[in-house]
Each structure stands twice: as C-alpha cells, then as structure tokens.
Amino acid sequence: MPVLDAQTEKLIKETAMRIFFVEGKLHATTEMIAKEAGVNRGLIHYYFKGRDRLFQAVFTEAMLVVDRGIQELFLSKKISFRKKIGDFVEMFIDQNLKYPYMETFLITEINREGFKFPISMTPDLRKQLLKNIEEDLKKEIKEGNVPKMSAEQFVINTISLCAYPAFAKPLFQQVMGINDAAYRKMILDRKNLIMKVLFRG
Amino acid sequence: MPVLDAQTEKLIKETAMRIFFVEGKLHATTEMIAKEAGVNRGLIHYYFKGRDRLFQAVFTEAMLVVDRGIQELFLSKKISFRKKIGDFVEMFIDQNLKYPYMETFLITEINREGFKFPISMTPDLRKQLLKNIEEDLKKEIKEGNVPKMSAEQFVINTISLCAYPAFAKPLFQQVMGINDAAYRKMILDRKNLIMKVLFRG
Amino acid sequence: MPVLDAQTEKLIKETAMRIFFVEGKLHATTEMIAKEAGVNRGLIHYYFKGRDRLFQAVFTEAMLVVDRGIQELFLSKKISFRKKIGDFVEMFIDQNLKYPYMETFLITEINREGFKFPISMTPDLRKQLLKNIEEDLKKEIKEGNVPKMSAEQFVINTISLCAYPAFAKPLFQQVMGINDAAYRKMILDRKNLIMKVLFRG
Amino acid sequence: MPVLDAQTEKLIKETAMRIFFVEGKLHATTEMIAKEAGVNRGLIHYYFKGRDRLFQAVFTEAMLVVDRGIQELFLSKKISFRKKIGDFVEMFIDQNLKYPYMETFLITEINREGFKFPISMTPDLRKQLLKNIEEDLKKEIKEGNVPKMSAEQFVINTISLCAYPAFAKPLFQQVMGINDAAYRKMILDRKNLIMKVLFRG
DNA sequence: GATGAATGAGTGTTCATTCAT
DNA sequence: GATGAATGAACACTCATTCAT
Numbered sequence: 033m034p035v036l037d038a039q040t041e042k043l044i045k046e047t048a049m050r051i052f053f054v055e056g057k058l059h060a061t062t063e064m065i066a067k068e069a070g071v072n073r074g075l076i077h078y079y080f081k082g083r084d085r086l087f088q089a090v091f092t093e094a095m096l097v098v099d100r101g102i103q104e105l106f107l108s109k110k111i112s113f114r115k116k117i118g119d120f121v122e123m124f125i126d127q128n129l130k131y132p133y134m135e136t137f138l139i140t141e142i143n144r145e146g147f148k149f150p151i152s153m154t155p156d157l158r159k160q161l162l163k164n165i166e167e168d169l170k171k172e173i174k175e176g177n178v179p180k181m182s183a184e185q186f187v188i189n190t191i192s193l194c195a196y197p198a199f200a201k202p203l204f205q206q207v208m209g210i211n212d213a214a215y216r217k218m219i220l221d222r223k224n225l226i227m228k229v230l231f232r233g
Numbered sequence: 234m235p236v237l238d239a240q241t242e243k244l245i246k247e248t249a250m251r252i253f254f255v256e257g258k259l260h261a262t263t264e265m266i267a268k269e270a271g272v273n274r275g276l277i278h279y280y281f282k283g284r285d286r287l288f289q290a291v292f293t294e295a296m297l298v299v300d301r302g303i304q305e306l307f308l309s310k311k312i313s314f315r316k317k318i319g320d321f322v323e324m325f326i327d328q329n330l331k332y333p334y335m336e337t338f339l340i341t342e343i344n345r346e347g348f349k350f351p352i353s354m355t356p357d358l359r360k361q362l363l364k365n366i367e368e369d370l371k372k373e374i375k376e377g378n379v380p381k382m383s384a385e386q387f388v389i390n391t392i393s394l395c396a397y398p399a400f401a402k403p404l405f406q407q408v409m410g411i412n413d414a415a416y417r418k419m420i421l422d423r424k425n426l427i428m429k430v431l432f433r434g
Numbered sequence: 435m436p437v438l439d440a441q442t443e444k445l446i447k448e449t450a451m452r453i454f455f456v457e458g459k460l461h462a463t464t465e466m467i468a469k470e471a472g473v474n475r476g477l478i479h480y481y482f483k484g485r486d487r488l489f490q491a492v493f494t495e496a497m498l499v500v501d502r503g504i505q506e507l508f509l510s511k512k513i514s515f516r517k518k519i520g521d522f523v524e525m526f527i528d529q530n531l532k533y534p535y536m537e538t539f540l541i542t543e544i545n546r547e548g549f550k551f552p553i554s555m556t557p558d559l560r561k562q563l564l565k566n567i568e569e570d571l572k573k574e575i576k577e578g579n580v581p582k583m584s585a586e587q588f589v590i591n592t593i594s595l596c597a598y599p600a601f602a603k604p605l606f607q608q609v610m611g612i613n614d615a616a617y618r619k620m621i622l623d624r625k626n627l628i629m630k631v632l633f634r635g
Numbered sequence: 636m637p638v639l640d641a642q643t644e645k646l647i648k649e650t651a652m653r654i655f656f657v658e659g660k661l662h663a664t665t666e667m668i669a670k671e672a673g674v675n676r677g678l679i680h681y682y683f684k685g686r687d688r689l690f691q692a693v694f695t696e697a698m699l700v701v702d703r704g705i706q707e708l709f710l711s712k713k714i715s716f717r718k719k720i721g722d723f724v725e726m727f728i729d730q731n732l733k734y735p736y737m738e739t740f741l742i743t744e745i746n747r748e749g750f751k752f753p754i755s756m757t758p759d760l761r762k763q764l765l766k767n768i769e770e771d772l773k774k775e776i777k778e779g780n781v782p783k784m785s786a787e788q789f790v791i792n793t794i795s796l797c798a799y800p801a802f803a804k805p806l807f808q809q810v811m812g813i814n815d816a817a818y819r820k821m822i823l824d825r826k827n828l829i830m831k832v833l834f835r836g
Numbered sequence: 837g838a839t840g841a842a843t844g845a846g847t848g849t850t851c852a853t854t855c856a857t
Numbered sequence: 858g859a860t861g862a863a864t865g866a867a868c869a870c871t872c873a874t875t876c877a878t
Contacts, residue, residue, distance in 0.1 A: 196393035
C-alpha cells in the first residue's frame with residue numbers, strides 16, 4: 033500500500049534504520065526491510081539504487097546528529113571543558129540508546145571489501161579537535177582531577193564508557209540477569225556516573 | 234592436499250577464528266574460510282556438520298580462556314580485589330587484542346533467530362560472583378577510592394574500557410589518524426591506565 | 435523469457451507433473467524441471483517455496499480428479515454397483531494412462547522421512563465408502579457373480595488391475611516385446627476386460 | 636567393525652537389498668547403506684565399483700528366484716496349467732512380500748538415463764513362454780473358465796493382482812485403516828483369492 | 837511511482853567417489 | 858581388506874537486482 037505523496041523514501045529509510053541500528057539485524061535482507069515497511073522490494077532500488085547505497089544513506093543520516101554535535105561542542109570556546117564532555121556524554125548515550133547497533137554495524141561493514149567510510153571529518157578538523165581537547169585535559173591532569181593520559185586515551189575512555197553498554201545489552205543482561213527496563217535505567221544513570229569516573233575532583 | 238596427522242579440523246577452526254574474530258568478517262562464506270585454510274569447501278561440513286555448528290565450535294573455544302579466567306579469579310579468596318581486577322583487565326585486554334571481534338560477533342548472532350547462547354555460567358554462579366565483587370567494592374567506595382556505584386556498573390565500566398577499543402580500532406584509527414603499531418601500543422598502555430581510571434587512590 | 439499473462443506458475447506445475455508422473459523421473463532436479471519449462475530455476479522457489487512444496491502442489495492437483503471421482507461415484511445411491519465400478523475403472527485407467535507414475539511417486543515419497551500424506555479423505559468417509567461397497571458386493575457374491583471376498587479385497591483387486599499395468603509398462607513391454615501403441619491399446623482394452631474378470635455373470 | 640573373512644560383500648549386498656527393496660528407500664545414499672551395514676563407505680566401492688553397480692548386483696540377485704522359477708515352471712510339460720499359475724502366484728506373492736519395492740525400484744531406475752536392463756530372458760525364450768501359456772489359456776477360455784483374452788492380458792492380470800498390493804501397502808493401509816499384521820494376512824489370503832478371480836470354474 | 841515477475845550469481849550442503857595409509 | 862580423510866560436482870535454495878507494465 034503506497035503512502036501519501038513521496039514519503040515512501042523516508043519510510044524505507046526509517047524502517048531500515050530500525051532494523052539495522054535498533055534491532056541489530058545485520059543480516060537483514062531487502063525483502064525483510066520492504067516487508068516491514070509495507071512496500072515493494074523493487075522500490076528500495078528505485079530510491080536508493082541498491083542495498084549498499086541504502087546502507088550509506090541510513091548511515092549518513094544517523095551520523096548527522098553526532099557529527100554536528102561534536103563539531104559544535106568542541107570547537108566552541110565559550111563552553112567549559114567539563115560541560116563539553118558532559119554534554120557529549122549525554123548526547124552520545126542518548127544516541128546509543130536510540131541506535132544501539134550503529135557502530136557495530138559500521139565496524140562490521142568496514143571489514144568488508146569496497147566499503148566507503150561515511151565520515152565527513154577532515155584531517156585538519158580532526159587535528160584541531162584533538163588539540164583543543166589536549167589543552168583542556170592538561171589543566172585537569174595538572175590539577176589532579178584526571179590521571180595522566182593522552183587526549184586520545186581520554187577520548188577512547190569517554191566513548192567506550194558511553195557506547196559499549198548499549199549494544200552489549202543482550203550480553204550484560206544475560207550475564208547479570210537484568211530486565212529491559214532496569215537495564216535502560218542503568219544506562220541513563222551512567223550519564224552522571226561516567227563523569228565521576230572521568231573526573232576525580 | 235591433505236595435511237599431516239589429522240590437524241585439518243584444527244586448521245579449519247583456527248582459520249575460521251581468524252576470519253571471524255580477528256579480521257571481523259562476519260559475512261565470511263564457507264568458501265572463503267575453506268579457501269584461506271587451503272582445503273575443500275565440503276570438509277567444513279565433514280568436520281563441523283554445517284556453518285552454524287562451526288560458529289558454535291569456534292565460539293566455545295574462544296570463550297574458554299575468559300570463561301575459566303573469570304571463575305578462577307573472582308571465586309578466589311586469597312587474591313586482593315585490586316589484583317583481581319588488575320589481572321582481569323590484563324587478561325581481557327589480551328583476549329580482545331587477540332580476538333577483537335569476538336563479542337561483536339556474538340552480539341550480532343544473538344539478534345538472529347534461533348541462536349543458542351554459548352555461555353556456561355549458571356545463575357547461581359553469576360549471583361555469587363556479583364556478590365563477591367559487591368563486598369570488595371563497598372570497601373573501596375567507603376575509602377573514597379571509587380565513586381559510589383553498584384557492582385553491575387563497576388563491571389560494565391571495566392569491561393567497556395577493555396573491550397570497546399579493540400574492535401572499534403578501525404573507527405578510532407580513522408578518527409584519530411593513528412597507525413596499526415601505535416594503536417596496538419596504546420591499547421597495551423591501557424592496562425595500567427584503566428586501573429587508574431577505575432581506582433582513584 | 436516471460437510468458438504471456440501469468441501462466442508461468444501453471445507452466446511449471448504442468449512441466450513438473452509431466453516429468454514426475456508421466457515420465458516417471460523421480461530423481462528429477464529443479465534444474466531439469468526449470469529447463470524443460472524454459473524458465474529460471476529460481477522461479478520454482480518464487481512460486482512454490484521449494485522443491486518439496488512443488489511435490490505437494492502437483493500431487494494435490496493430480497489427486498483432485500480421482501479424489502472427487504471416488505466420492506461422487508460411491509456415495510451416490512442412484513447408480514448401480516456395476517456401473518459405479520465400471521465408471522471407476524474407466525476413470526482410473528484413464529488417469530493412470532495420463533499419469534502412470536503418480537502412485538509410484540507417492541509411495542516412494544511416503545517412505546522418506548517427514549512426508550505429509552496429501553490425501554483429504556476422512557476416516558468417517560472412508561468407513562462409509564467401504565460399507566457402501568460391502569452391501570452391494572454381498573449381493574453379487576450371493577448371486578454367484580463374484581467369488582467370496584471382503585470389500586477390501588475387492589477394492590484391492592480393482593485398483594491393482596487398473597493401476598499396475600500403466601507404470602509397469604517398460605517392464606511388460608520388455609518382457610512381452612510390445613511397442614508403445616500396441617501397449618496403449620492393450621491397456622484401453624482392459625476397461626472391458628477388467629469388468630469381466632471382476633464380475634462373472 | 637569387520638566381519639569374519641570375506642562375508643562383508645554379502646553383508647553389504649543384503650543391507651542394500653533390505654533398504655532398497657524392503658524399506659523402499661529409493662533415495663538411500665551409500666553412507667546410509669554403509670552405516671546400516673556397519674562398514675566403511677569406501678568398501679562399497681571396493682566391492683561393487685560404485686553405487687550403480689551395487690544396484691545391478693542386488694537386482695540380479697533378487698531376480699534370480701523369480702527368473703529361475705518362471706522358467707522351471709512354464710517350460711515344464713508335466714505340470715497342469717492351473718498348478719503352474721497357482722505355484723507362480725504363491726511364489727510371486729511371497730517374493731513381493733519379501734521385497735515389496737523391487738519392481739518399483741526397477742521401474743524407477745529404468746526411467747533414468749544410462750540404466751541397463753538386468754533381465755536375462757532372451758526374445759526366443761520369451762516367445763516360447765507366451766506361446767505355451769496361450770495354448771493352455773485357450774482351453775480354459777473354450778471351457779468358459781476364463782473370459783476371452785490374450786495371453787498377454789492374462790499375464791498382466793496375474794502379475795498385477797500379485798505385485799501391486801505389496802508395495803502399495805502404505806497407500807491401502809492409509810485408505811482402509813488396516814494395521815500391519817492384518818494387511819500381511821490379507822495379502823497371504825490373496826494366494827487363493829487370486830486363483831478364484833483368474834479362473835471361474 | 838509502484839508492483840510482481842523474472843533473472844543470475846552466489847551459498848550452504850550433500851554425496852558418490854578417490855586415495856593414502 | 859578396511860578406514861578415514863579429502864575432493865569435486867551437483868543440488869536446493871537465497872537474494873539483490875532488473876524490468877515490463
């Protein structure tokens with residue numbers, strides 16, 4: 033059944049995002065996506081010119097929030113370092129709760145041949161970002177609020193603490209015997225907890 | 234070409250482990266595995282009775298180290314809490330360096346239908362483990378060495394800090410512009426760093 | 435090459451019926467069926483969801499004539515017993531000339547594991563059918579037109595005399611040295627002959 | 636486990652006969668046969684030079700009884716016609732009870748390409764046999780004991796009445812709701828019954 | 837835009853057969 | 858003679874993709 037006007041493209045994209053990033057079904061076929069979206073399988077090719085291109089499309093879409101967030105946050109001079117990190121942790125945990133399998137998906141796809149990396153960040157921008165963080169971080173280290181470490185390690189720590197719990201949910205739930213609601217609450221509680229782990233003072 | 238003795242089964246298993254867990258090629262076909270092992274495609278079925286059974290076999294094998302390590306470590310009364318965690322971090326980082334995509338692989342497979350969880354831990358054992366950790370953790374919290382948190386959160390933090398960087402390697406490398414050797418060194422450096430992040434004093 | 439309208443499904447079904455039931459090629463592969471039908475191999479799965487389901491489909495189709503014929507015939511009160519049998523012999527010989535290997539096929543498939551019997555007749559209907567035959571048969575036995583026998587034996591005789599010659603054709607031809615046309619005529623001649631064998635008077 | 640001396644060949648042959656002709660498993664693989672015989676799969680090739688040759692071997696063996704029986708019976712001048720037919724019916728029903736699927740098997744195999752007919756009867760012998768029957772049959776027809784028919788039709792009737800019920804057993808059982816023992820008894824009862832159907836007087 | 841039919845390349849799997857031991 | 862390992866061809870089946878309508 034066709035949806036009004038040309039919202040079909042959006043419908044397909046959102047269905048794909050749900051199946052890929054929310055349900056974590058990496059092996060999902062175009063038929064499965066089409067079926068769940070209630071459209072014909074051929075339409076996926078009509079709009080996206082193939083399965084791989086649909087990947088790229090949904091990925092770019094999903095990255096937008098984080099991509100923009102990072103740049104706005106870390107290039108700003110007005111916001112304090114702790115607030116920057118705090119905002120990032122909040123945004124990133126929310127993003128990972130929304131799309132738990134986004135990174136898993138990307139990493140898995142990277143390991144195939146002929147996959148094009150869908151990240152827009154330029155080398156220059158990247159260097160400046162890390163440099164900004166490094167400056168702020170050095171102060172915190174000097175004040176004894178953060179153990180001595182490079183900016184890279186600090187970024188890795190932050191992202192690890194935010195991202196991993198979301199997609200490892202089935203694993204942790206199995207190991208710890210926690211239900212869905214409790215696990216979700218635990219992840220949300222981590223917003224504050226992670227800041228305390230990252231910063232001592 | 235037959236291999237000496239009857240090590241072909243082992244050869245296939247190790248090749249599969251490499252492709253799945255080291256190279257992260259989740260979509261690897263039996264043909265690819267057979268080709269890389271230098272054997273006939275049919276042999277995989279001869280020894281493992283199908284692709285899915287090969288999964289289970291390599292998984293069980295790869296889990297052995299961690300599975301045994303965790304139980305030996307956390308059920309012991311003689312070792313101090315910090316040393317337990319330290320040993321676990323060391324073992325777990327080594328394991329993740331060896332097989333970076335093991336968990337990603339498992340999580341991805343869980344989200345398919347009809348997958349049997351290959352973990353041996355009983356609910357009783359799990360409860361006792363968490364209880365043991367909780368006791369030790371409370372002391373550390375009281376002494377101000379660890380921010381107030383549940384045993385579950387502490388475990389999640391520890392595992393996240395160890396596991397995520399290994400399989401997110403292509404992502405971080407792309408974002409930070411680091412080469413293979415440097416990235417590997419950085420992960421090894423984390424053994425000490427993670428302890429400092431987890432424990433303040 | 436697409437066929438006009440959407441008769442491809444019918445084309446596949448009829449080709450399969452010909453290969454299975456007319457030519458008696460039990461081992462026919464999907465490729466062989468597709469090739470003879472002039473369609474792509476995948477289409478068989480598109481329409482029938484697998485080889486086994488194609489079996490069931492063609493079988494149900496081929497059984498329809500006999501299935502319906504038997505019920506109409508033997509549940510009718512208006513037709514005399516001899517006419518019932520005569521009509522059945524005629525129909526059944528025609529059916530066996532058309533599809534000589536249908537029963538062989540079914541019996542062979544039954545002896546495999548996991549085969550579902552494609553016959554619709556209920557136990558109640560079966561009992562009533564045999565009872566009806568028994569009543570009429572008793573009269574014929576009393577009158578000395580039929581040797582003393584149970585209804586079951588009478589049915590077995592009738593069906594044996596009709597069905598066996600059709601699919602044992604290559605065997606009989608070899609043993610008796612008869613060509614195709616002559617053999618076909620001989621089977622058609624049996625319509626009258628069988629009645630004379632079954633009924634003496 | 637090897638059997639004493641060189642009885643392995645016999646063991647394989649008899650196992651194959653059971654699976655093919657008794658259980659009616661036409662699709663049986665060499666692995667299944669080897670497994671049931673308790674021998675290695677390769678041995679089948681060692682003794683029989685391939686699956687098809689095993690077919691021929693077991694077939695020739697199974698035909699021996701009938702083949703010899705027919706010739707001894709119908710070329711003899713000393714035995715009366717009715718006794719000849721009676722003996723044949725008895726022997727043939729016993730043979731079909733022993734190996735119900737032998738003919739089905741043969742017919743199915745004939746319809747494949749490249750199958751060699753495993754029957755030894757020469758055209759001359761065949762003609763003489765039919766001629767002998769024809770002579771005796773004419774007398775019976777003249778005396779009104781048998782309806783007017785050719786020798787060929789008479790042979791077809793006889794064989795049909797004997798052979799069909801044995802391999803159509805699952806079909807008839809399903810249709811008539813009879814258990815194994817009862818069905819077996821019914822077939823044995825047919826020895827007399829068939830004679831009454833063939834001969835009126 | 838939208839659909840169902842159709843295709844072809846690929847994917848897991850089976851199996852008769854071969855061979856070194 | 859006997860065995861288990863190994864092979865290659867064939868098989869059913871899947872699935873992204875194309876195309877006529």
